[in-house]
Amino acid sequence: MKSKLWGAGLIAGAAYVAYDRLRKRTPLEGSYADAPTKILIVGGGFGGLAAARELTRTLGGSEDVGVALLDQVNYTTFWPMVPSVIPRNVEVRHVAHSIRRIFAPLGVEFFQEKVTGVNFEAHEAKTDNGSFPYDYLILAPGSRTAFFGTPGAEENAIDIKSLRNALRVRGHVIDRFEEAERLRGELPEGLLTFVFVGGGATGVEAVADTHDLIFDVLKADYPNVDFGEVRLVLVNASDHILQGIDPSLMHAATRRLASQRVEVINNAKAREVRPEAVVLSDGRTIPARTTVWAAGIEPSPLVKSLDVVKDHRGRILVDEFLSVKGRAGVYAAGDCISIDRDGPPVPALAQAAEQEGKRAALNLAAEIKGEAPVPFRYRSLGQLVDLGEGSALIDILGARTSGRIGALIWRGIYLYELGYNLNRAQVLADWIIDLFARPDTYKLFEDGDSPTTAGG
Numbered sequence: 001m002k003s004k005l006w007g008a009g010l011i012a013g014a015a016y017v018a019y020d021r022l023r024k025r026t027p028l029e030g031s032y033a034d035a036p037t038k039i040l041i042v043g044g045g046f047g048g049l050a051a052a053r054e055l056t057r058t059l060g061g062s063e064d065v066g067v068a069l070l071d072q073v074n075y076t077t078f079w080p081m082v083p084s085v086i087p088r089n090v091e092v093r094h095v096a097h098s099i100r101r102i103f104a105p106l107g108v109e110f111f112q113e114k115v116t117g118v119n120f121e122a123h124e125a126k127t128d129n130g131s132f133p134y135d136y137l138i139l140a141p142g143s144r145t146a147f148f149g150t151p152g153a154e155e156n157a158i159d160i161k162s163l164r165n166a167l168r169v170r171g172h173v174i175d176r177f178e179e180a181e182r183l184r185g186e187l188p189e190g191l192l193t194f195v196f197v198g199g200g201a202t203g204v205e206a207v208a209d210t211h212d213l214i215f216d217v218l219k220a221d222y223p224n225v226d227f228g229e230v231r232l233v234l235v236n237a238s239d240h241i242l243q244g245i246d247p248s249l250m251h252a253a254t255r256r257l258a259s260q261r262v263e264v265i266n267n268a269k270a271r272e273v274r275p276e277a278v279v280l281s282d283g284r285t286i287p288a289r290t291t292v293w294a295a296g297i298e299p300s301p302l303v304k305s306l307d308v309v310k311d312h313r314g315r316i317l318v319d320e321f322l323s324v325k326g327r328a329g330v331y332a333a334g335d336c337i338s339i340d341r342d343g344p345p346v347p348a349l350a351q352a353a354e355q356e357g358k359r360a361a362l363n364l365a366a367e368i369k370g371e372a373p374v375p376f377r378y379r380s381l382g383q384l385v386d387l388g389e390g391s392a393l394i395d396i397l398g399a400r401t402s403g404r405i406g407a408l409i410w411r412g413i414y415l416y417e418l419g420y421n422l423n424r425a426q427v428l429a430d431w432i433i434d435l436f437a438r439p440d441t442y443k444l445f446e447d448g449d450s451p452t453t454a455g456g
């Protein structure tokens, strides 16, 4: 089966390369510093990059417009594959891509800067290194993990809303087994208990991938550890996991987690996270030395500082054209926005951020050209959830499947969506290597490990 997964990935990759060649864009000719019209984008994630690409497609060849993007890091992260970093089915570096490389053929400029605020009257984005002027602005700084004020959560739990933290989860789990191997006999309570808070897609993927790390990768390396003592617990606030996903797939996921001996605790919230235990709202206390937090998101600190109209969750309120209310020439896209209109809310997903980034860029270009803007319409393409060990849930435009077929489709689609040929080749190589060898279990330069102590 693994060789079939590999074959499908290869075909998907080759098909994309051919498609990519056919849709080369004309780059923007104007420079951001000198062009009479300056467009600034804040955030190089799914929303910001989609906006930059659409601006190039719409305004490409123009010398009157200069576009620059600011991001606090110089890479973009392919979040759907981040949980795969935990068992190291995919190498961490292979799910990140240099923003500078992406922009070279587009004529968009990139500056690695953390935006600390926006002066809407002066039309400037502020950073510690100075200000960046704009005529038009697209805000797409994403979100961060919400701990909802839960005592001890921020200090004692690890969230996986960064590549570094996905590695920290991996490193933390490995450390627990190093300790168990050293102690051999009686283990401290909760040493091999791993609690995951949040029954959405990210929490489910994280617990499934941690199961793979423990039972597929680590088991053979720790002969004196009783793996029967391992306890994986998923704490979920509602009455079932994966809210919003089709019930048949939710049941498939529940069965899958049960077969992996993952205990799912529904209708419970984490009330407190201690270094050695998690206290639940139903009164239970679970002794655990490892807690992973995937319970929700909130707007980034930049959004909190902005003087714009916000919704009850602190997200930027935009109109149906994705224009920021009361701020002419300013648009926003991605996890940081709430659209002020009737109808179901748009989910905080990569596909939504991409669609919003495109629409914001098109409406901005229409404003420059004196054309009418078009309202944003979200088209859900479906949902994909990785369940580890060659299994995934697939719901694409109403066509649903799970298990190994699901994993095959998951790999094909995300290899395509990964977007950059170098990353595709690297991830494909990771999957091929995974057919023949267990990922290594070393921890290099992680979790306080210095290059010196690690021998590097």
Ligand SMILES: Cc1cc2nc3c(=O)[nH]c(=O)nc-3n(C[C@H](O)[C@H](O)[C@H](O)COP(=O)(O)OP(=O)(O)OC[C@H]3O[C@@H](n4cnc5c(N)ncnc54)[C@H](O)[C@@H]3O)c2cc1C
Residues within 6 Å of the ligand: 042, 043, 044, 045, 046, 047, 048, 070, 071, 072, 073, 075, 076, 077, 079, 080, 081, 082, 083, 113, 114, 115, 116, 140, 141, 142, 143, 160, 161, 162, 202, 300, 302, 333, 334, 335, 336, 348, 349, 350, 351, 352, 353, 384
């Ligand atoms: C672990 C994980 C797995 C996920 N899996 C999936 C999935 O399978 N499918 C799916 O559809 N969605 C998934 N998501 C959700 C998806 O990643 C987000 O909805 C999407 O990334 C939102 O896009 P965005 O552009 O708003 O933000 P992001 O993609 O997060 O990009 C925001 C960018 O802004 C930058 N930034 C932030 N603040 C500043 C600042 N002050 N100055 C400069 N730059 C700044 C950040 O560095 C970042 O590059 C996942 C999320 C996580 C965390």
